[in-house]
Amino acid sequence: xxxxxxxxxxxxxxxxxxxxxxxxxxxxxxxxxxxxxxxxxxxxxxxxxxxxxxxxxxxxxxxxxxxxxxxxxxxxxxxxxxxxxxxxxxxxxxxxxxxxxxxxxxxxxxxxxxxxxxxxxxxxxxxxxxxxxxxxxxxxxxxxxxxxxxxxxxxxxxxxxxxxxxxxxxxxxxxxxxxxxxxxxxxxxxxxxxxxxxxxxxxxxxxxxxxxxxxxxxxxxxxxxxxxxxxxxxxxxxxxxxxxxxxxxxxxxxxxxxxxxxxxxxxxxxxxxxxxxxxxxxxxxxxxxxxxxxxxxxxxxxxxxxxxxxxxxxxxxxxxxxxxxxxxxxxxxxxxxxxxxxxxxxxxxxxxxxxxxxxxxxxxxxxxxxxxxxxxxxxxxxxxxxxxxxxxxxxxxxxxxxxxxxxxxxxxxxxxxxxxx
Amino acid sequence: xxxxxxxxxxxxxxxxxxxxxxxxxxxxxxxxxxxxxxxxxxxxxxxxxxxxxxxxxxxxxxxxxxxxxxxxxxxxxxxxxxxxxxxxxxxxxxxxxxxxxxxxxxxxxxxxxxxxxxxxxxxxxxxxxxxxxxxxxxxxxxxxxxxxxxxxxxxxxxxxxxxxxxxxxxxxxxxxxxxxxxxxxxxxxxxxxxxxxxxxxxxxxxxxxxxxxxxxxxxxxxxxxxxxxxxxxxxxxxxxxxxxxxxxxxxxxxxxxxxxxxxxxxxxxxxxxxxxxxxxxxxxxxxxxxxxxxxxxxxxxxxxxxxxxxxxxxxxxxxxxxxxxxxxxxxxxxxxxxxxxxxxxxxxxxxxxxxxxxxxxxxxxxxxxxxxxxxxxxxxxxxxxxxxxxxxxxxxxxxxxxxxxxxxxxxxxxxxxxxxx
Numbered sequence: 001x002x003x004x005x006x007x008x009x010x011x012x013x014x015x016x017x018x019x020x021x022x023x024x025x026x027x028x029x030x031x032x033x034x035x036x037x038x039x040x041x042x043x044x045x046x047x048x049x050x051x052x053x054x055x056x057x058x059x060x061x062x063x064x065x066x067x068x069x070x071x072x073x074x075x076x077x078x079x080x081x082x083x084x085x086x087x088x089x090x091x092x093x094x095x096x097x098x099x100x101x102x103x104x105x106x107x108x109x110x111x112x113x114x115x116x117x118x119x120x121x122x123x124x125x126x127x128x129x130x131x132x133x134x135x136x137x138x139x140x141x142x143x144x145x146x147x148x149x150x151x152x153x154x155x156x157x158x159x160x161x162x163x164x165x166x167x168x169x170x171x172x173x174x175x176x177x178x179x180x181x182x183x184x185x186x187x188x189x190x191x192x193x194x195x196x197x198x199x200x201x202x203x204x205x206x207x208x209x210x211x212x213x214x215x216x217x218x219x220x221x222x223x224x225x226x227x228x229x230x231x232x233x234x235x236x237x238x239x240x241x242x243x244x245x246x247x248x249x250x251x252x253x254x255x256x257x258x259x260x261x262x263x264x265x266x267x268x269x270x271x272x273x274x275x276x277x278x279x280x281x282x283x284x285x286x287x288x289x290x291x292x293x294x295x296x297x298x299x300x301x302x303x304x305x306x307x308x309x310x311x312x313x314x315x316x317x318x319x320x321x322x323x324x325x326x327x328x329x330x331x332x333x334x335x336x337x338x339x340x341x342x343x344x345x346x347x348x349x350x351x352x353x354x355x356x357x358x359x360x361x362x363x364x365x366x367x368x369x370x371x372x373x374x375x376x377x378x379x380x381x382x383x384x385x386x387x388x389x390x391x392x393x394x395x396x397x398x399x400x401x402x403x404x405x406x407x408x409x410x411x412x413x414x415x416x417x418x419x420x421x
Numbered sequence: 422x423x424x425x426x427x428x429x430x431x432x433x434x435x436x437x438x439x440x441x442x443x444x445x446x447x448x449x450x451x452x453x454x455x456x457x458x459x460x461x462x463x464x465x466x467x468x469x470x471x472x473x474x475x476x477x478x479x480x481x482x483x484x485x486x487x488x489x490x491x492x493x494x495x496x497x498x499x500x501x502x503x504x505x506x507x508x509x510x511x512x513x514x515x516x517x518x519x520x521x522x523x524x525x526x527x528x529x530x531x532x533x534x535x536x537x538x539x540x541x542x543x544x545x546x547x548x549x550x551x552x553x554x555x556x557x558x559x560x561x562x563x564x565x566x567x568x569x570x571x572x573x574x575x576x577x578x579x580x581x582x583x584x585x586x587x588x589x590x591x592x593x594x595x596x597x598x599x600x601x602x603x604x605x606x607x608x609x610x611x612x613x614x615x616x617x618x619x620x621x622x623x624x625x626x627x628x629x630x631x632x633x634x635x636x637x638x639x640x641x642x643x644x645x646x647x648x649x650x651x652x653x654x655x656x657x658x659x660x661x662x663x664x665x666x667x668x669x670x671x672x673x674x675x676x677x678x679x680x681x682x683x684x685x686x687x688x689x690x691x692x693x694x695x696x697x698x699x700x701x702x703x704x705x706x707x708x709x710x711x712x713x714x715x716x717x718x719x720x721x722x723x724x725x726x727x728x729x730x731x732x733x734x735x736x737x738x739x740x741x742x743x744x745x746x747x748x749x750x751x752x753x754x755x756x757x758x759x760x761x762x763x764x765x766x767x768x769x770x771x772x773x774x775x776x777x778x779x780x781x782x783x784x785x786x787x788x789x790x791x792x793x794x795x796x797x798x799x800x801x802x803x804x805x806x807x808x809x810x811x812x813x814x815x816x817x818x819x820x821x822x823x824x825x826x827x828x829x830x831x832x833x834x835x836x837x838x839x840x841x842x
Contacts (some may be wrong), residue, residue: 021694021785024782024783024785025779025782025783059832080698088626098782102530106797106802106803108802110793110795110797110802112803112804115781115789116780117785119816120815124780139596202816203815203816204816212652214792217642219640221620221639221652222637223644223814223817237842240491243838244837244838247838247840248840250840251840252840253839255840255841279459282542321706338442347590347834358446360536360833361445361446361519361536361538362442362445362446363830364442364445364538364541366831366832367740367832367833367834368536368831368832368834369833369834369836370717370831370833370835370836371835371836371837371839372531372835372836372838372839372840373836373839373840373841375840375841376527376529376531376834376836376839376841377834379440381527381529381531381841382527382533382832383527383533385438393644394540394541394624394829395540395623395624395644395815395816395817396644396816397828398829398830398831398832399831399832400832407818408819409819410785410786410787410788410789410819410820410822411787411788411789411798411803411819411821412781412789412790412791412798413768413788413789413791413793414791414792414793414800415666415790415791415792415794415797416665416793417662417665417669417792417793418669418670418790418792418793418794418797418803419668419669419671419672419673419676419793419794419796420672420676420796420797421792
């Protein structure tokens with residue numbers, strides 16, 4: 001059995017690599033036509049896909065999956081509509097492939113530049129949401145990559161149905177249908193194989209819980225673009241404009257709780273703590289946000305705040321809880337952020353130019369924000385059109401990853417017969 | 422002992438991380454002053470360093486290291502001069518850090534852009550050449566990174582002497598001397614620790630033999646920018662201009678043998694094989710290059726060529742041997758290159774515009790060359806000023822890696838109080 005999983009994954013890998021070589025020089029028109037064919041096939045086979053999803057939902061209920069997971073798993077007609085719209089959006093995106101930049105003559109006479117090219121084969125590992133299957137497949141195709149998809153076992157029927165529709169649609173186009181492949185087994189050994197297929201897979205993108213990501217990071221032999229967690233901060237500096245600080249502090253925490261770009265710790269400069277904290281606390285308590293503060297915060301807010309422990313500074317609550325800390329100055333704020341944060345998104349509220357400038361340079365996060373909510377850190381707000389994930393890595397892609405994150409640049413030399421002297 | 426190596430490496434890592442936080446916002450002037458201080462200290466302590474190198478050389482001779490390795494190990498006054506010049510060159514390079522690009526307003530009102538920042542801490546693992554110690558240290562400092570250096574055990578005394586001079590020089594500057602640290606033990610366990618220091622090290626750059634690189638790729642838990650091998654090709658297409666093809670084919674093979682951008686396999690279109698092969702073979706035989714050909718090549722060249730085996734297509738000879746294959750057309754050439762090559766540097770010689778265009782798009786190598794020698798693929802020829810390695814990876818940095826490869830881009834948001842609606 002172990003042997004056969006290995007052979008199965010080798011076969012998927014080999015097929016993906018062969019497909020990638022065709023995709024790499026497919027024209028924009030060919031790729032858009034293929035995406036349109038997938039769109040039309042999805043419209044035609046909506047009921048089939050929703051029926052498959054229903055089987056997953058029923059199995060999930062039998063297995064007592066929790067409500068949040070069932071919610072993410074469910075494909076409603078409205079969500080299906082959203083998937084189709086997402087696909088149309090990807091068709092509308094500018095094709096990044098083939099772009100040549102920095103083409104200039106070198107003293108030797110050669111003309112040197114860079115050309116944007118696909119990575120090749122993407123391995124995508126994610127949990128229950130079946131709409132990720134389509135999002136990831138469409139971004140991969142648009143950027144000229146083949147993709148091997150491994151969704152959660154609880155979404156297997158939905159994903160198999162989606163894959164079948166996608167592959168059948170691709171068969172009517174100029175692109176190979178192996179450009180999009182779904183791993184059709186829930187055996188966990190398949191993941192272990194996928195992340196070590198060094199010959200056939202160029203990058204692994206995991207989306208899911210911390211446990212999944214860490215397993216993959218430890219075991220992968222292929223570069224991983226990973227998204228760990230979002231422990232985001234807002235630092236309200238002494239010279240903050242209160243008409244900006246209050247709405248931003250409220251928005252960053254309460255606009256949506258379960259998202260990675262929500263604020264989890266509020267840092268307040270001691271110079272304004274006694275005035276700012278009571279005002280902002282009132283807003284949070286109206287929204288029933290639980291506050292956990294340092295000693296100084298407790299001294300100012302009294303019973304309105306619980307005592308924060310060391311753990312609180314590390315925690316991504318993803319819920320209506322906020323850690324609050326009073327800091328001496330910006331240095332302490334930056335040290336706190338760089339030490340406890342997850343290098344995702346962190347903001348300062350200040351009117352002081354030089355402090356803002358320093359904060360930008362010194363905070364080691366994928367998005368650093370001045371006078372705006374951390375909630376802006378996502379692919380759609382950044383104009384990427386769609387996002388395949390948010391990277392908390394520094395290598396290759398940082399922050400929201402769109403089409404460009406699925407590409408690399410190779411060097412090109414246009415010569416006239418030059419040889420090296 | 423194992424325990425103490427672990428503690429030692431943890432300490433180096435912790436110190437490097439602290440140093441990196443200072444380096445990240447050091448001004449260009451501060452960094453250049455530090456590099457100048459290192460330059461002056463090296464001049465003042467040249468004899469001390471050369472004496473340490475002499476100890477390594479004597480030990481190497483006692484241990485019967487081979488001549489090539491001893492040659493790379495040796496620091497002559499002339500090579501020392503070269504090291505100093507390299508350092509001056511790095512001082513002269515434009516500082517990549519802090520560069521802000523693509524700053525533009527989004528519909529939400531925020532101003533979004535990208536800022537170039539250091540990676541943080543670089544772990545550099547290399548073999549015998551002590552001059553790499555200075556090259557790597559100076560590139561890391563200039564790009565605002567701390568670096569932990571692990572040279573070959575045979576160069577330990579040289580590297581310790583260099584590290585001492587560098588660190589003492591740094592102590593006279595505004596930068597922390599832990600910005601540059603050399604691992605001062607030849608215990609191989611130190612490498613195992615370095616490549617798993619996920620908390621303290623952001624990227625591993627190995628330079629050395631295939632065995633070293635593969636061990637590191639397998640065991641590292643940190644992203645690796647690796648340079649595997651250079652199995653480079655020149656494809657002489659049917660419409661090649663012979664006045665370009667002959668000198669390029671000769672230069673790519675014989676300009677220098679032991680380098681990764683030398684050609685290892687010559688592909689010749691069957692349409693011109695009977696005229697081109699005898700001419701080019703004559704040039705190679707004058708240089709005493711051994712030819713190993715496919716059946717068609719043998720039929721044309723007779724005794725002047727040995728039979729090539731499957732192994733030959735895979736081999737990076739790094740010497741005066743060349744594999745030669747006649748191909749049916751460009752498709753076969755590209756398939757051969759993408760299959761047998763190492764995705765390093767590959768060239769086509771042709772006057773046909775459309776074929777050149779296709780070759781550029783379809784060859785999956787870090788440098789793709791039209792009508793020029795593969796030998797141009799290096800950091801100096803590309804104008805990077807200096808190179809820390811040549812990446813055969815697709816992720817993050819591809820081909821020659823200079824200062825920019827030691828940086829990443831973070832997103833920055835300049836707001837005016839915007840919140841997410």
